[in-house]
Every structure is written in C-alpha cells, then in structure tokens.
Amino acid sequence: MSEIVIIGAGPAGIRAAQTLAAHGVKPVLLDEAGRGGGQIYRQQPANFTRSAKTLYGFEAGKAQALHSTLADLQGQIDYRPETLVWNAEHQLLDTLHQGQRAARLSYSRVIVASGATDRVLPVPGWTLPGVYTLGAAQIALKFQGCAIGEKVVLAGSGPLLYLVAYQYAKAGAQISAVLDTSPFSAQVRALPGLLRQPATFAKGLYYRAWLTLKGIPVHQGVKLLDIQGQQRASGIRWLQGGRERQLPCDAVALAHALRSETQLADLLGCQFAWSPLNRAWLPMRDPLGRSSVPEVYLAGDGAGILGADGAEMTGELAALALLQDLGKQVDGARRDQLLKRLANLQRFRHGLEQAFPFPEYWAAEAADELVVCRCEQVTAGEVRDAVRAGHWEINRVKAMCRVGMGRCQGRVCGAAAAELIACESGRPIEQIGRLRGQAPVKPLPFGLEVSS
Ligand SMILES: Cc1cc2nc3c(=O)[nH]c(=O)nc-3n(C[C@H](O)[C@H](O)[C@H](O)COP(=O)(O)OP(=O)(O)OC[C@H]3O[C@@H](n4cnc5c(N)ncnc54)[C@H](O)[C@@H]3O)c2cc1C
Numbered sequence: 001m002s003e004i005v006i007i008g009a010g011p012a013g014i015r016a017a018q019t020l021a022a023h024g025v026k027p028v029l030l031d032e033a034g035r036g037g038g039q040i041y042r043q044q045p046a047n048f049t050r051s052a053k054t055l056y057g058f059e060a061g062k063a064q065a066l067h068s069t070l071a072d073l074q075g076q077i078d079y080r081p082e083t084l085v086w087n088a089e090h091q092l093l094d095t096l097h098q099g100q101r102a103a104r105l106s107y108s109r110v111i112v113a114s115g116a117t118d119r120v121l122p123v124p125g126w127t128l129p130g131v132y133t134l135g136a137a138q139i140a141l142k143f144q145g146c147a148i149g150e151k152v153v154l155a156g157s158g159p160l161l162y163l164v165a166y167q168y169a170k171a172g173a174q175i176s177a178v179l180d181t182s183p184f185s186a187q188v189r190a191l192p193g194l195l196r197q198p199a200t201f202a203k204g205l206y207y208r209a210w211l212t213l214k215g216i217p218v219h220q221g222v223k224l225l226d227i228q229g230q231q232r233a234s235g236i237r238w239l240q241g242g243r244e245r246q247l248p249c250d251a252v253a254l255a256h257a258l259r260s261e262t263q264l265a266d267l268l269g270c271q272f273a274w275s276p277l278n279r280a281w282l283p284m285r286d287p288l289g290r291s292s293v294p295e296v297y298l299a300g301d302g303a304g305i306l307g308a309d310g311a312e313m314t315g316e317l318a319a320l321a322l323l324q325d326l327g328k329q330v331d332g333a334r335r336d337q338l339l340k341r342l343a344n345l346q347r348f349r350h351g352l353e354q355a356f357p358f359p360e361y362w363a364a365e366a367a368d369e370l371v372v373c374r375c376e377q378v379t380a381g382e383v384r385d386a387v388r389a390g391h392w393e394i395n396r397v398k399a400m401c402r403v404g405m406g407r408c409q410g411r412v413c414g415a416a417a418a419e420l421i422a423c424e425s426g427r428p429i430e431q432i433g434r435l436r437g438q439a440p441v442k443p444l445p446f447g448l449e450v451s452s
Pocket of ligand 1: 308
C-alpha cells in the first residue's frame with residue numbers, strides 16, 4: 001500500500017505529523033533516531049533522569065510540548081524510530097531498521113524534514129582525536145551527559161557557539177575559551193535584523209553576558225591557525241588583532257554554523273537553486289513547502305536553515321499544502337498567520353548571517369597540506385591540483401581527486417571543497433555546482449536482513 005510518509009521526527013516532522021493526523025490522515029513517521037525531538041529537542045536515553053530544564057534551558061517548555069505532541073499521536077500515526085532512509089526514488093524509500101533490517105516502503109506523498117548538520121571549515125589538526133564538531137559536542141552533553149574533554153575550546157562561528165558554551169559551563173564543564181571568527185562590529189551592524197526576534201536576541205545576549213560574568217574568555221574576530229597535538233588535541237593557536245595567541249586544551253569543538261541535509265531531496269529529483277543567504281544549493285520550495293516534484297514536500301532546516309521555531313511552522317505548512325493537494329479543507333487563516341510569522345523569522349535569519357558572517361578568507365589561506373576530506377584523505381593541495389588541471393565543476397573535481405567520495409558523501413567536506421574550487425578557479429561559489437546525492441546517503445553494514 002502507498003503511504004503518506006514523513007522523514008524526520010524533529011520539530012518540522014512532528015508538527016507535520018500532528019497536522020496530518022488532525023485532518024484524519026495517518027502518516028508513517030520515520031526517523032533514524034531512537035526517540036523523537038530532532039537535534040534541538042533531542043531526548044536523553046529512556047533511563048536517564050535529567051530534568052527538561054537541565055537539558056533544554058529556556059527551551060524546556062517547547063521541548064516538552066513537542067515530546068508530548070509525539071506521545072499523544074500514538075495510534076494516530078505510524079511512528080517508526082530507529083529507521084534510516086538510505087535511498088529515495090520515485091514513490092519508493094529504502095529503509096534500514098535498527099541498523100540491520102532493510103525494507104522498501106512505497107509512498108504516495110512524502111514530506112522530507114531531514115534537518116541540518118554542522119558546516120565544517122577544516123584547520124590543521126582538525127582530524128586529531130579530541131576534535132569534534134560543535135553539534136557533536138552538544139549531542140554528547142544532551143544525550144549522554146558527557147563533556148568532550150576537561151579543558152574545552154569552542155571555536156568557529158554561529159549562534160550555537162555561545163549556546164553550547166553556556167550549556168557546557170552550566171553543566172560544570174571547563175570551557176577554556178570561546179573563539180569566534182566573527183568580529184564584534186558585525187554583531188553590532190546586525191542589530192536591526194536581530195531585533196526582529198527580541199526574545200531570541202535577548203537569550204543570545206544573556207548567554208554572552210553569563211559567560212563573561214563567569215570569567216570564561218570570549219575572543220571575537222579571531223583567525224584560527226591550528227589545533228596542536230601529537231596523539232590528540234593539546235592546544236589551539238589563533239590570530240587576533242595581528243597577534244598570535246595560543247592556549248592549552250584537551251578538546252576542541254569546531255563549526256561555522258549549519259548546513260542543510262539535502263541528499264534525500266536530491267535523490268527524490270527536486271530542483272535546486274542557489275541560496276546566497278545559506279551559501280548553499282537548496283531544494284526549491286514554494287512558500288508552503290511544495291518542491292518541484294509534485295508528491296514531494298520540504299520542511300524544516302533540511303531545506304534552508306531557519307531554526308526550531310521556523311521548523312515547526314514549515315512542518316505545519318507543508319502538511320497543510322499536502323492536505324490541500326489531497327482536496328481537504330484547511331484553515332486558511334492559520335496558514336496565513338504562519339506565513340506572516342515566517343517572513344519575520346526570515347528577516348531575523350538575515351540578521352544572524354550578518355552577525356556571524358562566513359569567513360570568506362578561509363579558502364585562500366588554507367595550506368596545501370591541509371586534509372579537507374578525511375574519509376578519502378584528500379588535501380587542499382590535491383583539490384587545487386584538480387582545478388589547475390582544468391576542472392572546476394565540483395563533481396568533476398570529485399572524480400579527479402575523490403574529494404566527497406567517502407563515507408560522509410560530502411556532507412562534512414563538501415562545503416569546504418566547494419570554497420577551495422571557487423577560490424582556485426576564480427569563479428563565484430555558486431558557479432562550481434553542487435555534489436550530486438548518491439545512495440546510500442549514510443553508510444550501511446554488510447549482511448542486511450531484508451524484510452518486505
Ligand atoms: C547537532 C545540532 C544541534 C542543534 N542544537 C540546537 C539547539 O540547541 N538550539 C537551537 O536553536 N538549534 C539547534 N540546532 C539547529 C536545529 O537544526 C534546528 O533548530 C531544529 O532542530 C531543526 O528542526 P528540523 O525538524 O528541521 O530538523 P532536526 O531537528 O534536525 O530533525 C531532523 C530529524 O530527521 C532525522 N533524519 C535525518 N535524515 C534522516 C534519514 N536519512 N533517515 C531517517 N531520519 C533522518 C534526524 O534523525 C532528525 O531527528 C542544532 C542543530 C544541530 C545539527
């Protein structure tokens with residue numbers, strides 16, 4: 001039987017499921033995670049007992065609301081946790097349950113709400129043990145109650161930098177420093193946009209002030225030089241105001257904001273367009289979340305970074321669009337209200353991008369010997385060699401030097417590789433194209449059991 005399927009049980013997917021169920025439609029909700037909530041409202045393992053306030057801070061109310069929505073939907077939706085969608089094609093999804101049972105699921109319509117992951121710009125030493133992405137550092141804390149080290153440095157850019165620093169310090173971990181590549185002046189310039197969401201902006205200010213009050217060093221406008229260490233990370237060096245500085249540490253969390261998880265939309269045949277705001281190719285969607293493929297809908301950070309509130313709204317909107325396409329009556333006033341709130345959120349999002357600008361100098365300054373693609377051990381110099389040999393389209397460069405060909409399928413190295421190719425070829429970043437999605441979108445084990 002063909003099902004209506006939602007991929008991703010984060011804020012976007014859960015609100016989409018709730019909306020469909022409220023209109024009498026019973027969707028299948030697939031998520032590779034064991035418990036619903038997505039990245040921001042990730043739940044701890046069932047036998048852990050930290051309170052919602054401890055786990056989610058100011059967002060505890062929203063997290064609890066989303067978790068209880070999912071719990072209340074029991075019976076009204078077919079929720080399948082621990083189910084990875086590793087391939088997608090016209091009206092068929094290939095899934096893997098609990099890492100061992102493979103199956104095929106046919107769908108009539110699908111909402112893709114696959115979320116985002118960290119955007120990584122490598123620095124020398126980033127492959128040393130003890131170096132994590134910022135999101136991974138937060139997952140360790142949120143999920144298992146662990147810190148990534150005893151003297152932790154958080155480096156890169158984006159609002160998560162301050163949030164994770166606050167969460168770590170609040171949980172009792174020692175933060176040696178926060179190294180923000182964005183200058184303070186950028187944040188001042190971004191004020192008009194940031195004030196579009198005064199409550200969110202106030203939380204950001206609070207985290208920043210709290211860190212200062214606790215004596216945690218925050219350095220802004222830095223250029224990261226390298227992470228030092230032999231067997232594991234033991235220090236970090238950076239430039240600030242023309243001066244070289246360094247600090248001992250045993251762990252580093254590194255990221256420059258987030259990137260959308262777009263592979264499934266790609267495999268489903270959606271058209272993509274360049275988004276200057278996200279500095280990425282994104283699947284195109286209309287204001288309600290309809291993609292270029294009639295039976296495919298897009299919601300949440302997987303189709304452009306907008307944050308958790310935006311994910312909830314776009315999840316609901318995509319479900320309303322789907323219902324409308326099924327010929328069901330939907331609440332037009334509710335839809336218009338959501339669209340209005342989204343427009344405001346978009347202006348805030350522009351403010352965030354201004355406050356935490358992408359470090360455009362990175363590609364020109366990356367040393368030739370810097371490993372960019374750790375799966376295939378491809379260096380910046382090898383990417384540049386492929387460009388010098390006349391290749392500038394990213395899939396050609398991949399074919400020439402294997403960048404993006406490994407286990408991560410370019411999800412970690414793709415953004416950095418694109419920057420290097422653009423810089424070396426002298427072309428605008430959008431001209432070098434995007435890595436084509438390939439199944440399996442995540443690694444699969446050998447010896448799968450196949451069920452129907
Ligand atoms: C590690 C991390 C931590 C974050 N923490 C915060 C935070 O603390 N505060 C904040 O404001 N924002 C945070 N964000 C930003 C966050 O992306 C959004 O605010 C919000 O979670 C987006 O909701 P979503 O529903 O679009 O996606 P997500 O919440 O990312 O949910 C997507 C879901 O899809 C599932 N999924 C993805 N691909 C597949 C697949 N192939 N098969 C099956 N399931 C799949 C995932 O398991 C996930 O549960 C974080 C982002 C990351 C990457």
